[in-house]
Every structure is written in C-alpha cells, then in structure tokens.
Amino acid sequence: MLVERPADIKRAIDYALGSWPDAARIDAGRIGLYGFSWGGYTALAAIGGVPDLRKGLPNCQTSSLRACKELEAGDKPSGPVVHDPRIKAAVIVDPYPVFVFPTENLKGVIPIQLWSSDPAQNADGLSGCCAADVKDRLPSKPDYHFVADAKHFSFLATCTSTEAKEIARICTDAPGFDRVAFHQRFHAAAIAFFRTHLGEGGTR
Numbered sequence: 001m002l003v004e005r006p007a008d009i010k011r012a013i014d015y016a017l018g019s020w021p022d023a024a025r026i027d028a029g030r031i032g033l034y035g036f037s038w039g040g041y042t043a044l045a046a047i048g049g050v051p052d053l054r055k056g057l058p059n060c061q062t063s064s065l066r067a068c069k070e071l072e073a074g075d076k077p078s079g080p081v082v083h084d085p086r087i088k089a090a091v092i093v094d095p096y097p098v099f100v101f102p103t104e105n106l107k108g109v110i111p112i113q114l115w116s117s118d119p120a121q122n123a124d125g126l127s128g129c130c131a132a133d134v135k136d137r138l139p140s141k142p143d144y145h146f147v148a149d150a151k152h153f154s155f156l157a158t159c160t161s162t163e164a165k166e167i168a169r170i171c172t173d174a175p176g177f178d179r180v181a182f183h184q185r186f187h188a189a190a191i192a193f194f195r196t197h198l199g200e201g202g203t204r
Contacts, residue, residue: 002053002067002100003077005042009033010084017086030198033090034190036155037126040095044134047090048083048108051100059099067097089197091115091190092142093155098130103137111197112142113190117150121174126152143193149174150182158183 017028035043045051053071060068090108093115114135119128127150135144147154151173158179159171173179 001038002041002045002051003079003081005038006045006084007079007082009042009046009087010082013084013086028086029088031086031088032194032198033087034092035090035095036093037096037152040092040130041097041100043090043092044095044098044101044106044108045081046084047087047110047112048085049101050105050107051081052102052105053077053081053100057100059097063097065097089113089194091193092131092134094126094129094131094152095134096126096130098134101134101137106134106137107139109139111193112138112140113145113193114138114142115145115147115155115186117152117154118146118148118174121149121151124152124169128152145189147182147186149177151177154179154182155186 013031016026017023020026033043033046035041041051055071055074057068057071060071063069087110089111091113094117114131116131116135117127119132121127122129129152131144132146135142153170154173154177156170159167164171
C-alpha cells in the first residue's frame with residue numbers, strides 16, 4: 001500500500017491527460033491533489049516525500065498497521081515510491097502514517113494547505129496525531145489550519161441518517177461541533193487555495 005497508492009495517483013493522472021475521452025478539457029499545468037488520512041500520506045509521497053520503508057522503524061515495530069507488519073516481517077516493497085512533478089499544489093488533511101517520513105525526506109516544495117483535527121479528540125487514535133508534526137518538518141511553511149474540536153473523521157462528508165446509525169464511529173462528532181457548517185468553511189478554503197496556486201484558468 002505504501003508504494004502502490006502513490007503509483008495509483010500517477011496512473012490516474014496519466015489516464016486523465018491521455019486516454020480519457022475528455023482529456024482536452026484538462027490543463028496539465030494546473031493539477032492539484034487532495035489527500036485525507038492514508039490519502040494524506042499518498043499526497044506527501046506523490047509530491048516528493050520519500051518514505052523510509054525498512055524493517056526496524058521505531059514507530060512501526062509497535063504499530064498494528066498492516067504495512068508495518070509487512071515491513072517488520074521483512075517483506076520488501078514491490079517497487080520504488082513514484083513521485084509526480086505534474087502536481088502543482090496539494091491540500092492534505094490528517095496525513096497518516098507520517099512516521100515513515102524522515103525530516104530530510106520531506107522535500108516536496110509545492111504549495112501545501114495542511115489541515116489538522118484536534119488531539120483533544122484523540123480517543124480514536126487518529127485525531128490530531130500527525131499534521132502538526134508534518135507542519136514543522138516541511139521545507140517551506142504550509143498554509144496550516146487547526147480545527148478545534150474536530151475529530152479525524154469530521155473531515156469526511158456529512159453522514160445520512162442511515163450512515164449515522166450504521167457507522168457511528170465515523171459519523172459522530174464532538175458535542176457542539178457542526179460538521180455541516182465546518183465543511184462549508186473547509187471547502188471554501190480548499191477551493192480558494194487551489195485557485196490561488198493553480199489559477200482560475202478556462203478548464204476544470
């Protein structure tokens with residue numbers, strides 16, 4: 001997964017710019033990437049971050065992540081981590097896992113908007129765990145947003161009533177946190193960031 005996800009991004013962009021019937025609608029110079037959680041890890045890798053994928057990483061030895069168990073078992077990645085310089089800006093939310101990135105390997109210098117949930121809501125083991133750590137280790141200062149009272153899953157779309165019953169862990173926010181109102185602000189900020197760094201342009 002640690003290798004395949006960044007490669008998937010490159011393949012998706014290759015297809016969108018090449019074989020996709022509407023490829024002509026895309027401006028190849030204005031490609032942005034959004035990544036949440038594992039997608040945040042994927043974004044960091046795709047824009048130039050180089051994860052350390054070897055046995056014996058301190059935080060991996062005690063982690064329940066399947067990827068860590070594979071590394072600790074001596075399984076070797078299927079290939080190199082693929083970067084894609086066509087990506088010109090990225091919005092990254094609660095990237096996970098980030099302990100696989102040594103500071104010296106976080107060399108992506110494209111504009112980044114970085115969002116963090118609140119570590120005070122960390123009963124899920126994910127909220128507020130990672131974005132602040134990445135913020136201080138990036139080579140250039142990102143557009144950083146800390147969201148008080150947000151849980152990790154508060155960044156996912158607002159749940160339907162059925163989803164709220166069936167997947168309460170993902171759908172339940174902290175008392176007083178308004179996911180609908182937050183997403184209005186969140187979406188507006190992300191779109192404004194992309195427009196600032198990718199331009200308005202005539203294609204979408």
